[in-house]
Amino acid sequence: MPAAALKPKPLPTQSTAKRPVPLDLPCAPVEKRPLPPGRPREWYVTHNRRLKAMRLAIALLDSGVYLPRQARDETIRSTAALIGVHPPSDTTCHMVRAFMRYSR
Structure with a gap:
């Protein structure tokens, strides 16, 4: 029997289903662990x-901002206030856009 026949058929995703697939709600955050000691x-x-x-x-993607050019510093900082984190620096804003760019 071929190996492909043994693999279970994957469940349909939102984009391939004939009707909407109910997506799970966000679950509880993972338990935090201490960072490893001894690093610079x-x-x-x-x-x-x-x-x-x-x-x-992730918060920007959830709010409908899908492209890095849509995520200006003001948008990122207002999202930070919305989710309850300190306002990000210019470097962090640049990193947010980089994450959105490379997620494709």
Whole structure:
């Protein structure tokens, strides 16, 4: 029997289903773990900046901002206020746009 016949057929996604597929609501956040000790301070700063940029990118995508050119600094900062994080720096705003660019 071919290996392809053993694989279960994947469930339809929103884009391929004949009718809308009910999507799960956001689940509870994952339990936080402490960051590994002994790294240089710059590593922690960069790590936290990436996490913040990813949260902002997800919030922007959820709000209908799909293209990096739509995500101006003002839009990103207003989204940050909306989701309850400190206003991002110019570097973090640039990183948000980069995440949106490379998610395609």
